[in-house]
Amino acid sequence: MVQCTALHLDLSFSALSDATRRGVLEQLSRADASITDLAEKFQMTLTGMKKHVHVLERAGLITTRKVGRVRKCALDQRALATEAEWIEARRKLFEARFAALDAVILEMQQEKNGGPAG
Amino acid sequence: MVQCTALHLDLSFSALSDATRRGVLEQLSRADASITDLAEKFQMTLTGMKKHVHVLERAGLITTRKVGRVRKCALDQRALATEAEWIEARRKLFEARFAALDAVILEMQQEKNGGPAG
Numbered sequence: 263m264v265q266c267t268a269l270h271l272d273l274s275f276s277a278l279s280d281a282t283r284r285g286v287l288e289q290l291s292r293a294d295a296s297i298t299d300l301a302e303k304f305q306m307t308l309t310g311m312k313k314h315v316h317v318l319e320r321a322g323l324i325t326t327r328k329v330g331r332v333r334k335c336a337l338d339q340r341a342l343a344t345e346a347e348w349i350e351a352r353r354k355l356f357e358a359r360f361a362a363l364d365a366v367i368l369e370m371q372q373e374k375n376g377g378p379a380g
Numbered sequence: 381m382v383q384c385t386a387l388h389l390d391l392s393f394s395a396l397s398d399a400t401r402r403g404v405l406e407q408l409s410r411a412d413a414s415i416t417d418l419a420e421k422f423q424m425t426l427t428g429m430k431k432h433v434h435v436l437e438r439a440g441l442i443t444t445r446k447v448g449r450v451r452k453c454a455l456d457q458r459a460l461a462t463e464a465e466w467i468e469a470r471r472k473l474f475e476a477r478f479a480a481l482d483a484v485i486l487e488m489q490q491e492k493n494g495g496p497a498g
Contacts, residue, residue: 268399276397281386291473314403337474346467348402349460355409356455 267344271321274345277321282306283314290337291323297326297333385462388440392463395439400424401432408455409440413452415444 277283282304289295289303301311315335318324323341326333395401398424407413408419419429432451436442441459444451 271402272399274399275397279390279394279397281390282387283387287470288473292472292477310430339478341474342467342471346464346471349464349467352405352409353464354461355406356459360457361409 271348272334273321274323274342276308277317277323278345280314280317281344283318286311286314286318286335287337287341290335292333294336297335389466390460392441392460393438395435395441396463398432398435401436404429404432404436405441405455405459408453412452413455415453420452469479 266353276288285304286300287299297311297315300306300315301308304311306314309321315324315326315333318335319326323338324335325338326335328334384486396405403422404418407418413421415426415429416434418424418433419426422429424432433442433444433451436453437444442453443455444453480487
């Protein structure tokens with residue numbers, strides 16, 4: 263399970279490390295789009311956009327489905343949930359550490375001033 | 381400014397796409413550590429760990445400082461803030477879209493049932 267999450271985070275953070283792919287996710291968070299639409303929007307060849315779409319799909323950030331002759335892309339409903347969770351957990355740890363440091367500094371200041379007031 | 385954020389996100393998401401580097405950030409969110417400490421903890425050569433530390437520092441996720449003959453690593457205070465912001469903004473857009481879809485479905489159901497109740 264941990265291994266599985268680690269691989270998922272490897273793939274998704276790697277997918278997010280490209281400005282065009284982040285742009286595609288932004289676009290899909292507003293409306294679904296075909297690969298052709300996306301290629302036009304990002305002034306890119308169809309082959310180039312297909313590669314980006316593949317990376318995003320492999321990372322579980324988007325899903326694609328064939329509608330007639332067109333492949334439609336949509337943001338995966340669970341997209342970015344694990345990533346947001348991971349980042350928030352790290353930030354919370356870090357903030358707790360700073361809060362603990364602040365408490366120590368306050369205590370030291372109070373001792374220097376001759377014990378806590380009140 | 382937008383360009384600058386894009387480059388920052390390229391570097392930081394790329395830095396986050398490796399399980400060892402995520403482990404180092406987790407470690408540093410609990411306590412500062414020297415490169416030697418980190419190399420031992422992750423059972424890695426000093427040279428290997430130096431490379432990971434360089435990638436994290438370049439991405440603005442950690443800072444390093446020389447204390448005597450030892451290089452100490454610490455999480456950057458602003459670490460993960462831009463990344464969390466980016467992810468949250470995308471998630472909010474996406475959730476708003478689903479809420480709007482839900483509203484349309486509800487309206488259609490009410491019309492089918494002969495107009496809203498009350």
